[in-house]
Amino acid sequence: MYKDQTSKHHELFIIGGGAAGLMAAVTARDQGIDTAIIESNDRLGKKIITTGNGRCNITNQSTATGTDEAAALSRKYHSNQEGFPIHVLRQFGVRQTIEFFSSLGLPFVSLENGRMYPMSLQAASVPGVFKLALEDRNVPVYYKHKVLDVTVSAGHPRFAITCQTETEEQVVYTSDYLFLCAGGLTAPKTGTDGSGYTLVQRLGHTLINPVPGIVQLKLDYPYLKELSGIKFEGEAHVIVNNEVIRTESGEILFTDYGISGPPILQLSRKAAYNLGIGESVTLSVDLMPERTEEELIDFLEIHWGIFGHRTVADSFVGIVSKKLIPVLLKEAGIDQQLHLLCQDLSWKTKKIFYRILKRWEFKVTDTNSFTNAQTTAGGIDTTELIEGTLESKLVPGLYLAGEVMDVDGDCGGYNLQWAWSSGYAAAMALAKRRVSAT
Ligand SMILES: Cc1cc2nc3c(=O)[nH]c(=O)nc-3n(C[C@H](O)[C@H](O)[C@H](O)COP(=O)(O)OP(=O)(O)OC[C@H]3O[C@@H](n4cnc5c(N)ncnc54)[C@H](O)[C@@H]3O)c2cc1C
Structure with missing residues (x-):
């Protein structure tokens, strides 16, 4: 009317x-x-x-x-x-x-x-x-x-x-x-x-x-369910065309769809914008930003030296979230070797651990919707x-x-x-x- x-x-x-x-x-x-x-x-x-x-x-x-x-x-x-x-x-x-x-x-x-x-x-x-x-x-x-x-x-x-x-x-x-x-x-x-x-x-x-903008990111990763709920003080980088375009640090949280937490919300705009113009967007996560990669390698070499008799899984207890350990083993391709001891770790496997802990890369597929976004x-x-x-x-x-x-x-x-x-x-x-x- x-x-x-x-x-x-x-x-x-x-x-x-x-x-x-x-x-x-x-x-x-x-x-x-x-x-x-x-x-x-x-x-x-x-x-x-x-x-x-x-x-x-x-x-x-x-x-x-x-x-x-x-x-x-x-x-x-x-x-x-x-x-x-x-x-x-x-x-x-x-x-x-x-x-x-x-x-x-x-x-x-x-x-x-x-x-x-x-x-x-x-x-x-x-x-x-x-x-x-x-x-x-x-x-x-x-x-x-x-x-x-x-x-x-x-x-x-x-x-x-x-x-x-x-x-x-x-x-x-x-x-x-x-x-x-x-x-x-x-x-x-x-x-x-x-x-x-x-x-x-x-x-x-x-x-x-x-x-x-200011929104969680969806990732393409097969073990998200296993990672969901893991929180850590880390650093995250948005990478487009092999170039880091924004870095943020703070508490990061894995979820069953991808990743969240204040640093992710902060850099999500760059990811959303680049996805919007058809670019391929990668998120690189540093789980241990307080150490350089060299310092991490030194630390783990000494740790595995002292505890060479422990299984690889046990050697990570106290170092990373317990929920993360099975995913680390899967990434390194040793999840079927539950009795593998630290003293028997190959250099190739160790390198995978170093990379994941310092430069874990994920393909960003999307952001969450406007319903979850703040701007x-x-x-x-x-x-x-x-x-x-x-x-x-x-x-x-x-x-x-x-x-x-x-x-x-x-x-x-x-x-x-x-x-x-x-x-x-x-x-x-x-x-x-x-x-x-x-
Ligand atoms: C969950 C959440 C948390 C946030 N937290 C923060 C924070 O802590 N700090 C911060 O700085 N920002 C925060 N933001 C962002 C911030 O709230 C917005 O940027 C801000 O409110 C935008 O103000 P605005 O007046 O432009 O729009 P809005 O506040 O969205 O207001 C627009 C108004 O227009 C009305 N309207 C729309 N269309 C029509 C129409 N056709 N006819 C009549 N009325 C209409 C709507 O009903 C609404 O009331 C948050 C946002 C969300 C969603």
Whole structure:
């Protein structure tokens, strides 16, 4: 059923009450702009509640030192248009984020590796304080309104936004300016089904192939079931065309589909991107990064010298996870020789052990899906946006903020930081534009 509700006019409508949309709404309202939010869910910030394992890693202060903080921060971001994020990050970085949330009544605590969280350590506090801030400012939120289409006209009002309400009615709201803050494709249950891409593509924008970022990797390896559950402090390298393109270290976990853990999530973007363009991607894992290969060889030679009377399997007890030992024996082709003693190990077999422990290579076949990913790499082409203001070059008055565009950050609070920074930059750009127009 179509119902024309042109009475619902606001100077600015923001599509998406997620991180970027909330930041943009508070900032725009504080600049005197008549602002309203349209959100398909029945609440604000549904995704934020799931972030940081329920604690919300809201930003990261490890780059907030030195003379050029924005430059240091910008190195945490990826986009086909390198150098695009810094124009936004210079306007609103980590310090401004801390001050902004403090002004809303949300102090932060800093935990591991500069990662910052709400003092409550509860992610729900973040949409909670935004809701209070919007109420304080009388910013209306149209909940359970899914935007189906946006049309642009040369006259007034400029934007017509067709939404489907919970009663399946279609309503049309209008605005002079429009912010698209509809997110990407990750965690679709939180409301991000990619419909934001469709809305702006219809207005002429280009979509750069979105792939899951910050996500687990699937490996092609016959003994994954045996390895599943093994955790170790290791180092992982992504290799493309015989070149290591990214290295990360920390706790790595084998799973029944492949591999996970913070270092894997961090380097997954490189793997996803290269798989997306048809490259063959290899993951090399170092199970003992605290020793060089020479040191490992010396150590094991002495160990096997002292315990030459033990079986090879027994000689690994206390050195690697017990679950790993049968796989090491299979890799070395001696899993049928359970009584083989260390003193009888051949040099060829030893070399296989050294290689596996230091340079164990796996073919990466895929990433896990958007359902398991934390961010979307790719998105709306940033060359179609004005640097620093995030206004569309194709549709004046339309601004983009957050994950919907082709900018994604590393793991560690950088994706939410992008949402805060870009939401702020777009709102301030609109405020300046209005001032200069009067
Ligand atoms: C499990 C998980 C953990 C994460 N942990 C962290 C972390 O700790 N730190 C960090 O920095 N980042 C983290 N991220 C990433 C971070 O949450 C996102 O990058 C960030 O929320 C993006 O903000 P956004 O406003 O662009 O999009 P979103 O927060 O996704 O918000 C988009 C909003 O738009 C609405 N919407 C979409 N389409 C429509 C439509 N057609 N009509 C109306 N409304 C619509 C959606 O319902 C949604 O509310 C995590 C992500 C996930 C999935």
